[in-house]
Amino acid sequence: MPTTQKSIGNLTLYIRKDKEDAASFFAKDISRKLKEFRDVERRDVLFLSSGGSALGVLDRIDESVIGPYLTIGIFDERYDPSNKTSNYAQLRKTAFYQRAVQRGCRLIDTSTQRGQTQEELADFYENELRSWRARHPRGAIMATMGTAIDGHTAGIMPFPEDPSRFHELFERERWIVSYDATGKNPYPKRVTTTYTFLRYVDLVGIFLVGAEKGPMFKKLLEGDDCTLVPGRIMKTLPRGAVYTDAALAVSAGLMSKGISPP
Numbered sequence: 001m002p003t004t005q006k007s008i009g010n011l012t013l014y015i016r017k018d019k020e021d022a023a024s025f026f027a028k029d030i031s032r033k034l035k036e037f038r039d040v041e042r043r044d045v046l047f048l049s050s051g052g053s054a055l056g057v058l059d060r061i062d063e064s065v066i067g068p069y070l071t072i073g074i075f076d077e078r079y080d081p082s083n084k085t086s087n088y089a090q091l092r093k094t095a096f097y098q099r100a101v102q103r104g105c106r107l108i109d110t111s112t113q114r115g116q117t118q119e120e121l122a123d124f125y126e127n128e129l130r131s132w133r134a135r136h137p138r139g140a141i142m143a144t145m146g147t148a149i150d151g152h153t154a155g156i157m158p159f160p161e162d163p164s165r166f167h168e169l170f171e172r173e174r175w176i177v178s179y180d181a182t183g184k185n186p187y188p189k190r191v192t193t194t195y196t197f198l199r200y201v202d203l204v205g206i207f208l209v210g211a212e213k214g215p216m217f218k219k220l221l222e223g224d225d226c227t228l229v230p231g232r233i234m235k236t237l238p239r240g241a242v243y244t245d246a247a248l249a250v251s252a253g254l255m256s257k258g259i260s261p262p
Contacts, residue, residue: 006254008221009235011204013242015249019209026207026243027060030144033203034065037140044136046129048075048193050145050154051087054207058096058144066096066103071132073108075143076155077125079118079178079189083111108132110191122178122191129175129197140202147208150184151216151229155192157184159227166227170194195226195233204240214251217244221252 006013014029016022037043047070049055074087083089088111091097100107108128112121132139147153159166169177175197182188198204208217219229226232234242249255 008242010238011206011234011240011242013244015255016243016245018247019245022207022209022243022245023057023060026057026205027062029241029243030142030205031062031065033142033205034061034070037142038065038067038069041140044069044071044139046071046073046132046136046139046141048073048141048143049091050075050143051078051090052146052148053209054144054146054205055087055090055094057207058091058094061096063099063103066099066105068104068106070100071106071108072097072100073125073128074110075145076190076192077110077121078155078187079112079121079191080187081112081114081116085187086111118178118189118191122176125191126174126176133200141200142203142205143198143201144205144207146206147213147216147220147231147234149213149216151220151231152185153206153231153233154198155181155190156195156230156233157181157190158230163227170230171196175200198233198237201237202239204234204237206234206240206242208242209245209248211247211251214248214253217248217252 014025016025034045037045049058074091078086080086088109110125145154151158156170169179173196174194176191177194178191180188181190220231224232246255
């Protein structure tokens with residue numbers, strides 16, 4: 001179906017009919033952009049996905065664009081020695097992951113290894129990302145992500161009570177940090193990419209659907225303080241798109257109720 005198109009900073013905002021339509025459109029657009037990186041720009045790609053809703057859409061990506069030019073990993077991780085709740089464990093359950101293995105993609109395994117501390121996992125992932133960049137100076141970094149009802153994106157939680165702590169964690173030199181988000185999230189032991197790394201991402205795809213996220217999205221659009229709504233970083237990113245549905249658009253005041261995308 002046709003799409004209502006707006007923009008958020010440099011990012012295109014696509015409003016689709018419903019969640020299903022948004023998911024299909026998201027996957028088709030991501031597939032098209034991966035194909036362009038591979039066939040037109042001839043670049044290797046580091047492809048990272050957040051957990052949650054963004055992870056759930058990966059199975060829709062066109063199998064033909066999955067191949068050895070891709071290195072695949074998780075955008076934000078949960079430290080978990082049992083590996084029952086880690087985002088990489090969830091990635092491994094997807095058909096997308098199985099296709100990546102079958103088609104020769106390189107994989108960055110961020111599941112918690114035996115005896116590994118949270119800080120050691122963060123250091124491992126930091127080294128993996130920087131090593132990829134060093135090996136592929138022309139390579140493209142692509143990330144798919146979401147934003148939760150509380151405004152957090154990746155593993156970057158709001159810190160309205162301590163802006164200096166937020167800055168120390170997410171806006172310094174590191175690409176990956178480990179920290180304790182107790183009181184902010186049911187999964188407090190986080191190992192996540194930072195704003196510093198996000199600004200190196202060549203292309204971002206943000207999947208954001210559901211009327212329940214409308215109030216958060218309205219708040220996101222109306223201000224700039226990222227310590228309150230970390231998802232506001234999307235307004236400063238250089239290139240990409242936000243994929244959403246009419247229910248969220250109505251709830252956020254971007255569309256009138258009863259008016260469907262054309």
